[in-house]
Amino acid sequence: MAQDNQAHLDVLLVGAGIMSSTLAVMLKELDPSLRLEIVEQMEGGAMESSNPWNNAGTGHAGLCELNYTPQAADGSIDIKKAININAMFEESKQFWAHLIETGTFGNPETFIHSVPHLSFVEGKANVDFLKKRAELLKAHHAFADMEFTTDKSVMAQWLPLMMAARKDDEEIAVTHISNGTDVNFGALTCELLTYLDQQDNSTLSYKHKVVGLERCAQGWKVTIKNLVNGQRRTVTTKFVFLGAGGAALPLLQKSGIPEGKGYGGFPVSGQWLRCDNPKVVEQHQAKVYSLAAVGSPPMSVPHLDTRVIDGKKSLLFGPYAGFTTKFLKYGSFLDLPLSVRFSNIWPMMAVGRDNMDLTRYLVSEVMQSMEQRLDSLRRFYPQLDPADWKLEIAGQRVQIIKKNAEKGGVLQFGTELVSSADGSLAALLGASPGASVTVSIMLDLLKRCFPEQSASAEWKEKLSAIFPAPLKELETNAELYRSTQDRSDTLLKLR
Template identity: 55%
Template sequence: MSNRQIKTDVILIGAGIMSATLGSLLKELVPDWEITVFEKLASAGEESSNEWNNAGTGHAALCELNYTSEKPDGSIDISKAIKINEQFQVSKQFWSYLVSSKLISNPQDFIMPLPHMSLVQGEQDVEFLKKRFEAMSNNPLFQGMEYSDDPEKLAEWLPLVMTDRTSDEPIAATKIDSGTDVNFGALTRMLFDHLQNKNVEVKYEHSVDDIKRTSDGLWELKVKNHKNGVVQRHTAKFVFIGGGGGSLHLLQKSGIPEGKHIGGFPVSGIFMVCKNPDVVEQHHAKVYGKAKVGAPPMSVPHLDTRYIDNKKSLLFGPFAGFSPKFLKTGSMFDLITSVKPNNVLTMLAAGAKEMALTKYLIQQVMLSKEQRMEELREFIPNAKSEDWDMVVAGQRVQVIKDTEAGGKGTLQFGTEVITAADGSIAALLGASPGASTAVSVMLELIKKCFPQQINEWEPKLKEMIPTYGVSLMAHPELIQEIHTSTDRALELSKELALSK
């Protein structure tokens, strides 16, 4: 190993959407900072950000029923949906800035307009959806949402779903045309091309094997080059760990107190993908259902039109799988080696608490293809097995930590940023709505980690994100303005979409 330290200002670990977003923001704020990126794989966006490893939904809480809950008095709480929608508007503003500034081009290569729909069956769920629609359609963020429980209208919206449906159970849907399909893999690759044009050094096939604090307050990384086996030491004032499921191990190696008492539980996803173009053409929407009773939030079934490699695809899922790996390309020992003296009680408490999840995962792993097809037929009654193949999607590591509300060993279903007290290192853990809210998450990280510079950076931040520091709900007059400007820049308006 070389004893020479290679110095840089910022190190980003992992070439996924989070590092791509943070790197792009920092390059605009402080162009002269030196940034180095280390990625274990041979190219950008190959793990969680890859288009086959996630749902590709622009999560704006338009159709995802798990972001709205029924309160004890029967009313619908839409506060989480509002927050997620506002975060997605921030992402769209930053992407629009990049396109308008000609830093990236051809937005249709990563984002497409696509209706978002919620679909439910049964009296109780239909009643829930109706109340949800009433609560949301009065809100300017969700303007344009429609509701119907009329089978004829639903057949117009969802021909594939309604054909040959024999059940006499009540069925209802909501539809909103301002939804999007986002190819986060394509966006990640575009952003890394842009960063390399801005002299960011991106080192592929390099893994970070260790990370520690030096006596002068820098972070020193032990980095292995997989092409020639050479190990080097790199130092930086600031390090971001954005390695998807691999982030937890590196956070633990950093030794920061904030990284203790945190565990991770891996869940893999499986999608059914339709290979019959005639079937694919009959569906044009992202349609989210309701998770079955006892199933975790990440198991919400959805039937999605996707645009991958400029080709229309149709996916259904996710079905849960289990592997002890924290990444698709990870090690079978990832789970066991993540258990440390400081988090073993947290992990054991989660194991005792989450017996229902364990049972659910075992049941999911045991499903045959035909059993998966039966679940698909709840959405597409006449689905034929020969038209569908299985695709293994990405690994997601759900965060386990001790919380005041949930107690010891509480499973977190979201995205979490762990930051050192002095802001010199931060790690991103967790899963959905992840990529969709990347810009908001990274802006929060910048605010926490660079408190001295944030005031000086504010004018540039407002140039990139016009609503920076402003709640859209507090300024509803801005909502239409933002929708119009971002839709124009990202070519999402109906006129542009129809002219393609």
């Protein structure tokens, strides 16, 4: 069983969300003897970004997200990112299927459900883009089942809620693929944490906060504060993982590792419109993504989603962006100003200079009225009843600011793993598609931070059993991809 307050650890993880819980379980699968502790300042796990109401719950697999297939000025479309993200999501499914098969988890329907993924566009230029995109993707085995249509009668079968009361002269198109998913990353995280809490040499420390982080002969000396009684304790650990969402950046700065110099964070808050009316919800069984407005950032891609949380279906539409200086939903308004350092002030200023459009966009989003938000939804659902929808506050996202030789600094949308040269500390920064590809990120971390163990025959054998289909082979081997997907989908009850 779990042991409290171990003074000497092999692994200390900060944050009890999907990132830390995935890495912790993966390490325990590979080496059950590891002494491990997760430190979380909230009273339980999955209370920030991993909470199901704080994210879209999309199993990001490149099936519907149009920003993963950018179109160049010459009209060409790059599908490499969509293929890579699709393979990474299948890698995640292999890990979850393994945990189901070995009895670690109970019913997969507590955290994952089949939901078709669709892309929806308006206007001739966008219809042409979507058709070309579909033709390119269908040529790859991961997207062979994708369907494209401009036939409104077919769209009415797929999207009855969206197609009711549409004008006949609207030029619209849709792609449809049936094997998309809705994932409750909060429930998944709690499954992982429950498993960890039952293991020897595993400690889950809630209402605790890391307040000190410095190198020592054993690796790292970490000072942890009990937020209930104020008492402090110190542990030594060979490895530290900073997987605390927006709070990872300040801790990375506190570590002082050279690899963390120059990183800054740009916090963006979010909001959703939520509908729980069963009569409305039952008419939309899909996740439908469209294009962001011209000049808007990738984070603003509008989508109308089926959500399944604790067995109940709802609809979410958004996101609507906002700005706050907090790095966490339950953080401090001082998070952003306290993150400014001599090493990152120029990259942050350069990003501010070069992203005035983003600033104006965020201001306009913050100033929107409820009626303006509903107008955005009417693009998807013309016959909406305002009484069915309420505004929900989503989680915080801290976009990465990093040094750039040409521009001084750039704002990066996505997820980035930063690790020390000796592999004793790693931090995960950024946002989407983070949760969906957590497993792939952690496999990369194992290679970087546990190189000797990863190269050992024991770990290789265990990893091969968990992941019979490696990432690159999923991208290139159609037969292996299909057999692996069929196996995972069967175990996860997605078929």
